[in-house]
Amino acid sequence: MRYHTPTSFADAAVIAAAATGTLRFLAGGTDVLVQMRAGVVQPDDLIDLKHIPGVDEIEQTPDGGWKIGIAVPGIVLGAHDALVRDWPGVVEGMNLVGSTQVQGRATLAGNLCNGSPAADSVPGLIAAGATVTVTGPNGSREVPVEQVPAGPGRTNLAKGEVVSRITLPPRGKNGGDCYLRFIPRTEMDIAVVGCAVSLRLDGDRIVEARVALGAVAPTVILSDAAAKAIIGTTLDDAALAALTKAAQAEAKPISDKRGTKEFRIEVAGVLARRAAKIAYDRAKGLTK
Ligand SMILES: Cc1cc2nc3c(=O)[nH]c(=O)nc-3n(C[C@H](O)[C@H](O)[C@H](O)COP(=O)(O)OP(=O)(O)OC[C@H]3O[C@@H](n4cnc5c(N)ncnc54)[C@H](O)[C@@H]3O)c2cc1C
Numbered sequence: 078m079r080y081h082t083p084t085s086f087a088d089a090a091v092i093a094a095a096a097t098g099t100l101r102f103l104a105g106g107t108d109v110l111v112q113m114r115a116g117v118v119q120p121d122d123l124i125d126l127k128h129i130p131g132v133d134e135i136e137q138t139p140d141g142g143w144k145i146g147i148a149v150p151g152i153v154l155g156a157h158d159a160l161v162r163d164w165p166g167v168v169e170g171m172n173l174v175g176s177t178q179v180q181g182r183a184t185l186a187g188n189l190c191n192g193s194p195a196a197d198s199v200p201g202l203i204a205a206g207a208t209v210t211v212t213g214p215n216g217s218r219e220v221p222v223e224q225v226p227a228g229p230g231r232t233n234l235a236k237g238e239v240v241s242r243i244t245l246p247p248r249g250k251n252g253g254d255c256y257l258r259f260i261p262r263t264e265m266d267i268a269v270v271g272c273a274v275s276l277r278l279d280g281d282r283i284v285e286a287r288v289a290l291g292a293v294a295p296t297v298i299l300s301d302a303a304a305k306a307i308i309g310t311t312l313d314d315a316a317l318a319a320l321t322k323a324a325q326a327e328a329k330p331i332s333d334k335r336g337t338k339e340f341r342i343e344v345a346g347v348l349a350r351r352a353a354k355i356a357y358d359r360a361k362g363l364t365k
Pocket residue numbers: 100101102103104105106107108109110111126147173174175176179182183184185186187188189190191195196197198238239240241265266267268
């Protein structure tokens with residue numbers, strides 16, 4: 078195995094583009110090293126991204142958005158008060174990943190690029206309207222997070238491309254978000270269903286919303302129908318019922334040892350309803 082330590086994303090992309098065998102990037106390593114130890118993956122080239130300047134930084138942009146380095150671990154996100162104030166749902170998704178030990182290494186970029194449909198940080202990023210900068214041998218492009226996953230264990234990144242930054246839009250006024258997941262125990266399990274809602278209010282009325290559902294399809298679903306069910310409403314009972322129905326109609330899960338298809342569909346509706354209520358209360362400043 079060749080272990081590379083590039084000091085720029087351009088160099089990382091050139092190494093990745095030239096690789097002919099199995100290639101992995103190393104961010105926190107909490108997926109990749111576990112897979113290597115289990116013999117699931119034996120990379121011919123392992124590109125450690127942590128030597129690239131800026132990868133461990135969180136920066137607020139002049140417009141109020143956020144740039145997050147690809148090696149920032151969950152624990153650092155959770156300790157960043159201003160980021161948590163703006164995007165509590167994004168951070169709570171990432172902070173559900175693993176244990177304290179895992180939080181010390183695991184990153185948003187790794188969670189996204191590992192390609193799990195149950196990845197806990199991905200619905201929150203999608204609901205937030207986050208984008209990633211993707212750098213390849215011929216330059217960089219900006220990609221909405223929902224376009225990155227391609228199916229279990231796969232992404233739409235082309236050969237030689239690497240995620241070089243995560244961008245969250247400005248939260249602005251009267252906005253709130255939330256991520257909830259269902260697992261059969263209280264900690265350290267994979268989401269049976271996950272749901273994130275981000276919304277903005279004008280007075281009591283929802284004027285913008287994005288709803289993302291995890292673990293109920295090969296990739297996280299951004300549901301326009303679920304968002305439409307609550308936009309223009311004050312999240313009254315009728316809106317919550319419509320949201321529940323829309324989320325359930327959108328879910329296309331499989332049955333496995335963690336839950337049946339029918340159970341997952343039921344839970345998708347329950348979590349959408351609960352996450353929307355929390356996001357709404359956060360937008361009103363009633364809860365953190
Ligand atoms: C005990 C344990 C518990 C866990 N619990 C959870 C959980 O509750 N929820 C959950 O969602 N996950 C969980 N995970 C999985 C894992 O911790 C997360 O997916 C984590 O966010 C991965 O981030 P990382 O930085 O460690 O990724 P890495 O292992 O470094 O990389 C993961 C994958 O992403 C690719 N990659 C990394 N960075 C980039 C980049 N910048 N550009 C392109 N590709 C890249 C790598 O090639 C690799 O395929 C758990 C893992 C363990 C070991």
